[in-house]
Amino acid sequence: xxxxxxxxxxxxxxxxxxxxxxxxxxxxxxxxxxxxxxxxxxxxxxxxxxxxxxxxxxxxxxxxxxxxxxxxxxxxx
Numbered sequence: 112x113x114x115x116x117x118x119x120x121x122x123x124x125x126x127x128x129x130x131x132x133x134x135x136x137x138x139x140x141x142x143x144x145x146x147x148x149x150x151x152x153x154x155x156x157x158x159x160x161x162x163x164x165x166x167x168x169x170x171x172x173x174x175x176x177x178x179x180x181x182x183x184x185x186x187x188x
Contacts, residue, residue, distance in 0.1 A: 113138045124172040126150065130185055140175040141185045142168065 113123045114137045125138035128150050133141045144150035151168055152161050175186045 122176050124175045126168065126172055134183055139180060139183055141183065142172045142175055143187065144168065
Protein backbone atom coordinates (compact mmCIF):
# COMPACT_ATOMS: atom_id res chain seq x y z
CA UNK A 112 0.00 0.00 0.00
CA UNK A 113 2.91 2.36 0.75
CA UNK A 114 4.18 2.08 -2.83
CA UNK A 115 0.72 2.74 -4.28
CA UNK A 116 0.26 5.92 -2.22
CA UNK A 117 3.70 7.18 -3.24
CA UNK A 118 2.99 6.32 -6.87
CA UNK A 119 0.35 9.11 -6.93
CA UNK A 120 2.84 11.60 -5.46
CA UNK A 121 2.11 11.47 -1.74
CA UNK A 122 5.21 10.79 0.38
CA UNK A 123 4.75 8.08 3.01
CA UNK A 124 6.75 7.07 6.06
CA UNK A 125 6.54 3.45 7.13
CA UNK A 126 7.02 3.18 10.91
CA UNK A 127 7.81 -0.47 11.48
CA UNK A 128 9.22 -2.91 13.97
CA UNK A 129 10.83 -5.24 11.41
CA UNK A 130 12.87 -3.14 8.98
CA UNK A 131 13.80 -6.01 6.62
CA UNK A 132 10.10 -6.58 5.87
CA UNK A 133 9.65 -2.91 5.01
CA UNK A 134 12.66 -3.09 2.73
CA UNK A 135 11.25 -6.21 1.06
CA UNK A 136 7.86 -4.62 0.37
CA UNK A 137 9.56 -1.57 -1.11
CA UNK A 138 8.87 1.18 1.43
CA UNK A 139 11.05 4.20 0.68
CA UNK A 140 11.06 6.09 4.00
CA UNK A 141 11.41 3.71 6.93
CA UNK A 142 11.46 4.68 10.61
CA UNK A 143 12.21 1.82 13.02
CA UNK A 144 9.71 1.40 15.85
CA UNK A 145 10.24 -0.03 19.34
CA UNK A 146 8.83 -3.57 19.50
CA UNK A 147 6.14 -5.68 17.85
CA UNK A 148 3.66 -5.60 20.75
CA UNK A 149 4.24 -1.86 21.36
CA UNK A 150 5.57 -0.22 18.17
CA UNK A 151 5.22 3.37 19.39
CA UNK A 152 5.84 2.99 23.07
CA UNK A 153 7.13 1.07 26.02
CA UNK A 154 4.63 0.38 28.82
CA UNK A 155 7.48 -0.25 31.26
CA UNK A 156 8.43 3.45 31.08
CA UNK A 157 6.87 6.25 33.06
CA UNK A 158 4.08 8.09 31.26
CA UNK A 159 6.30 11.13 30.77
CA UNK A 160 9.20 9.10 29.36
CA UNK A 161 6.93 7.10 27.09
CA UNK A 162 5.35 10.31 25.79
CA UNK A 163 8.84 11.65 25.00
CA UNK A 164 9.70 8.38 23.24
CA UNK A 165 6.54 8.49 21.13
CA UNK A 166 7.12 12.13 20.31
CA UNK A 167 10.67 11.42 19.14
CA UNK A 168 9.44 8.68 16.78
CA UNK A 169 6.71 10.88 15.32
CA UNK A 170 9.14 13.81 14.90
CA UNK A 171 11.59 11.50 13.13
CA UNK A 172 8.77 10.39 10.80
CA UNK A 173 7.84 14.01 10.06
CA UNK A 174 11.49 14.80 9.33
CA UNK A 175 11.59 11.79 7.00
CA UNK A 176 8.63 13.23 5.09
CA UNK A 177 10.57 16.46 4.56
CA UNK A 178 13.74 14.71 3.43
CA UNK A 179 14.43 14.22 -0.26
CA UNK A 180 15.53 10.65 -0.80
CA UNK A 181 16.82 8.57 -3.67
CA UNK A 182 15.71 5.01 -3.08
CA UNK A 183 14.97 3.23 0.15
CA UNK A 184 16.18 5.06 3.24
CA UNK A 185 16.07 3.91 6.87
CA UNK A 186 15.95 6.79 9.34
CA UNK A 187 17.69 5.24 12.34
CA UNK A 188 16.75 5.93 15.93
